[in-house]
Amino acid sequence: MPARNLKSIWSWAMYDWANSVFATVVIAGFFPVVFKQFWSTGLSSEQSTFWLGSANSAASLIIVILAPVLGALADCKGWRKHLLLGFMSAGALATAVLHWAGGGDWQAALVLYMIALIAFMAANVFYDSLLVDVSQGRNMDRLSGLGYAMGYLGGGLLLAFCVVMSQQPELFGFTAAMDAVLFSFVLVAVWWFVFSMPLGLWVKESTPLVQNRLQAGQIWRETRNTFRHCLAQREIRLFLLAYWIYIDGVDTIIFMAVDYGMSLGFSVNDLITALLLTQFVGFPAAIVFSRVGERIGVKTALLFAITVYGLITLWGYFMTTPKEFYFLAVAIGLVQGGVQALSRSWFARMIPAERAAEYFGVYNMMGKAAAVLGPVLMGLVAVLTNNHRYSILSLLIFFIVGFLLLLKVSAPASSDTHKSDNATYGA
Template sequence: MFGKFTRQEKSWIMYDWANSAYSAIVTASVLPIFFKSIARNAGVSANMADSYWGYATSAATLIIALMAPVLGTIGDYKNMKMKMFKVFLGVGVLSTGFLALKEHWVYLLVLYMVSVVGFTGANLFYDAFIVDVTAEDRMDLVSTYGFALGYIGGSTIPFVASIALIMFGPKIGIPTSVATRFSFIITVVWWILFSIPILKDVKQSYYVEEEKHIVINSFRRIFDTFKNIRRYKHIFLFLLAYFFYIDGVNTIIHMASVYGDSVGIDSNTLLIALLATQIVAFPCAIIYGKLAERVGNSKMILTGIITYIIICIVAYRMKTVVEFWILAMLVATSQGGIQALSRSYFSKMIPKEKANEFFGFYDIFGKFAAIMGPALYAFFSQITGHSRYGVLSVMLLFLVGGTLFIYSTVKYPHSS
């Protein structure tokens, strides 16, 4: 499968394989379920635990969203992109490791927030490296293979090992809580080990020459970009659409496990279904990339948005384990594809020498959006007393994002 890629492309793709363990274990499955269990034992109700998780996710993404523009412009300077990537990789790895040290729901929430900052900050620079490692006509292919391989990476050794420990550990004398905490150590080891290729092989090819007062000049460059945004109307319109629909995607990712728990799906079923989702998402992400070559990137992004509208409706009505499995498989069909194609769609629009600066805006739109979705879910769950209305409210994000995206492709058909 790797024969068609260059060394730098392979090394860049492998980081999706590396950080996928975090996505699968910390974001989507083990940590949310563990948190709900610890919170329940401390007397926190199910819907309030959902709300706390949603608010924590929103707070963490707010932090990185506020940092993203200046981080992006700093990363555009010569030799800075990799340095910044390493800093946030370190923050993510260390905070994830510390999750294994203590069982308290507040402690878990705080460290989860720090790990989100590290994970998403590293991804800002990782995403921006795509312009350095491949040509424009290969971006859809490279981006979708990255997401596809990431699903296999997250759902093979680290996820299976974690599930096996949690499900069968008690039978051999390992308490469930100990097995769960050890899964965070597995995540850290996997993340570090498979980050080595990108650290070793990927170099920054496009950059702005170094100058004095990097931070001050970075703010000036941000201001200049805002001031001249009329030159990039097609980029701004896409980012506005992306703001809404990717918020919905991220909300489903972050809230799926806690929602499943709230509607009565047992933890073992949740873990197995999430494992199946990772496996099915692998070929689906590649299929999205292949179809994008045939029918166009924009049409496949719109297909993903429509699929997620259906997902919200199914989730609201869900009452049985069978319906949960249908929901999981629907998510698997589009989760990787819509994220990968959005990344490559945006990469083709932007000036390469300002890739980090523009990916800083891409990240701030995505992360500010990720504040709104979980908060929206948490708010409706809290005021109605049931998480069903929280997940239904997420559909609004896809409706608005889809409408704006259609308008952007009609207004600027050359960019689609």
């Protein structure tokens, strides 16, 4: 492979290294802890779970509305990298400002978190779509897996450093552990921004077939056309429906696992240790799972991973000890990256490369539409039943229905070339 292609591949994968620290340190790690123990003082455990779940769902709902339009705009103007870097910068800034949110100021913390989360998810629309520019057909599964593996490693390394910093704050010039934890948000922002630069410098974005003037009516028409094309093609329609449902369970576990563990009375150290296990198991597992998908088929590998997630949900309902939480963390690490990577590469094979951002706008819209439901469902079940165990059990339905729908989707064909626009639409 030419050195130029290798540079673009690694530069693309480095964005996963860059942005995954937000997913790991902020979404899954420190934000739920700080929100429950520092920002939401005065709220009950059930109320803090409800508001955190609602914030995650509200941010996802906004992306549901924006993602397809942003995708059409990016493809129309050739702005995928520009929009990615713009949203990344906004997300990094909002994350850094969390450092200055005061104790008990849960509303301000949630607003900043939502801004950062919306920017994080919006940037991912364009990042995912760039996969078709840097990959070459058969290496799509491996490259998608490489990105997630880099993300697990980068997120795990910074999380480990932040944990050490919070446990020994005096070594880093802090007087209290909470000061060190709050400073972690600044570190995440700097890491996210700095390591995004290789993508901006060395990933070449394909030129749009037609450069169109920026007209709102045209952008909406392109968005509607993309929806029509997706709905008109049985395999894409079924895949997106299945993805919409099973990824809801996956994303909700990412968003709410630490909150759930805290509600069961597990210590912060236990929860962060479990999160680190997920990260460092997920690094090699994402790469290996992509290879497994090549050997046994992407569909079979995905069905297996969804089954594992269903079993994880059941085990989560019954677990009583931190040791069990560790086992669940390892199990999640083994399959989480595989589900995400293979879903992305499967969809990339089904779409025309020249309209990748539009289609990935729909793909991300479906994923985030699902993420509206899961966290709210967990929060409502916790409040209505006054039992957090029922809230985790409610996620089982997503994996059962997603599994059954995915059974109906034909496995993707490996190909060295993408479908053309005409071939995809049957013209």
